[in-house]
Amino acid sequence: MTTDATQPGPARPVGRPRRPGLPTGSGLTSSVARRSGRSGGETVTGRVFSILEVFDHDHSALTLTEIARAASLPVSTAHRLVGELAAWGALERGPDGAYRIGLRLWEVGSLAPRSVGLRERAMPFLEDLYEATRQNVQLAVRDGHEGVYVERLAHPEAVRLFSRVGGRWPLHGTGVGQVLLAFAPPVVQESVLASPLTSFTTRTITDPAVLRRTLAGIRRDGVAVCDGMIDLASLSVAAPVRGEADSVVAAISVVVPSPSSPGGIEPRTLVPAVRAAARGISRALGAPTPSRTPRAVRPEVPRPSS
Amino acid sequence: MTTDATQPGPARPVGRPRRPGLPTGSGLTSSVARRSGRSGGETVTGRVFSILEVFDHDHSALTLTEIARAASLPVSTAHRLVGELAAWGALERGPDGAYRIGLRLWEVGSLAPRSVGLRERAMPFLEDLYEATRQNVQLAVRDGHEGVYVERLAHPEAVRLFSRVGGRWPLHGTGVGQVLLAFAPPVVQESVLASPLTSFTTRTITDPAVLRRTLAGIRRDGVAVCDGMIDLASLSVAAPVRGEADSVVAAISVVVPSPSSPGGIEPRTLVPAVRAAARGISRALGAPTPSRTPRAVRPEVPRPSS
């Protein structure tokens, strides 16, 4: 029952089912559908969570009825629960009557060690990296089969990204994701390698064998270079961040225009800076010896993989 | 029943009772004490929140028994609820068995428009301000009688601050707080002016009449200069950020060493930069006309108040 800190709970489904979008049609919200096998709405807490889950970056303000529909709860029930949530401050109600996530919830969320705790230690190094490149700098951790972006510094004129603070992306497609995957427990790696690898561009790795080789390369070099796998125009250079137990707890990356596009940047120039920042953060987190690399391997080979 | 967006709920007590610290003594956790008039533990949701409220920057990892004690819940009840929270990801359990706030909760919290939404728009300007001063830059909003710090950029060698992202401070003692108070609805101002003004240093404003005059000055100048009111060694220059409806939705500040201490900085040099950044953010938020100042008043008077 004792679980790894990076694995929230034994019962928690790793690939939490993303709501497929607010059900627009009036749909069958009948009580019949409610009573039998539903997803996570049996207990009171479950219902509360199903309400919170309804919110989303594209649905950040919802009316009571929308919430009830999306959480498939009777309006009166939703009304009561939402009322309690709002009374505490987990939700806030705007003058338009719509509910939004409240400041109070953000506050407690800010106590999560894996996001804000990490972020605080990492920030100075991210700042420096941002300063040096004036592009995009990202910090992410792994949750299940996805990478969660904890922080992002983006220059207004830098290449546009799809990621977002608090957002998720599958591990195999992004720089930070590949790093997190490369150093994840074997069971997670195998699980990802066995699942279908969705493709975002023509350059996304979809072949498990290729991915496996790439991960080995990342483990060897301590750096990932990920060119145009989410967006053909951008390239990311990522490196692992280690924690107290010397395990990889996060990853950082710099995202720049791909060398194949106008104004592109050659990745090899970035590798040392990213590596240095990652090592700095690891040290700040209390990782044992910064120069820790397997004995049999050349300690500092800046050879850009791929 | 329709409430102002800045006022979470009608029933919510503004000065939410800060838990006085984990009750160390075995205390009377008897069922008698539980059953009758207790604060916010009657409904299931109430109990869930009372569990979340137990976490705190100084108590970010707690065991089950600690949680139960602090939330004054029977262990078995706490066990069940904490289990449900952990299953969803609102809490995470470390290898040591202690519970922490989970990544999932941080994620939904990140959807709060008044924190992250605001933060995203403000970040570029804060970056610039940070760049220019290499000190501390802060962004805060008002919640009830307190200022909540939404973002903070701190140079490692800058003057040490007591504030923290996600932390709260009474409005009358800080630069951002005074700005937020100066532009808060009259009822809030009167309420704060009527309540006892706790003192942090010898320079903290504790006289309501003085505070009233100070607020008027801030409204006139559009800037607050707050010297040594929380910490004698630091001084902050703050300015209001306006939203779509031209109401003040946030405040930013730069905190530097007080001129009376070694390495101190003269505030008047900072005023234009802080003002400009605040105006930039307001524009990014869609505030109507940036040059909006009462006709009868000199538009740009950098006269440092106090």
Next chain:
DNA sequence: GGCTGGCTTCCGCCCACCGGAAGCAAAGGA
């Protein structure tokens, strides 16, 4: 071994959650 402190499981009682239904209010549409 005995003890203490903390975690987990069990199970029957009973109360607080549930949600259909009715009542309101505001916004179109004829």
Next chain:
DNA sequence: TCCTTTGCTTCCGGTGGGCGGAAGCCAGCC
């Protein structure tokens, strides 16, 4: 102006899930 629709709020009786005492379990310690 009246009627309809859509959405929010309130009410209230039935009942199922939350409740928590008690007992069992496991480490760590004297």
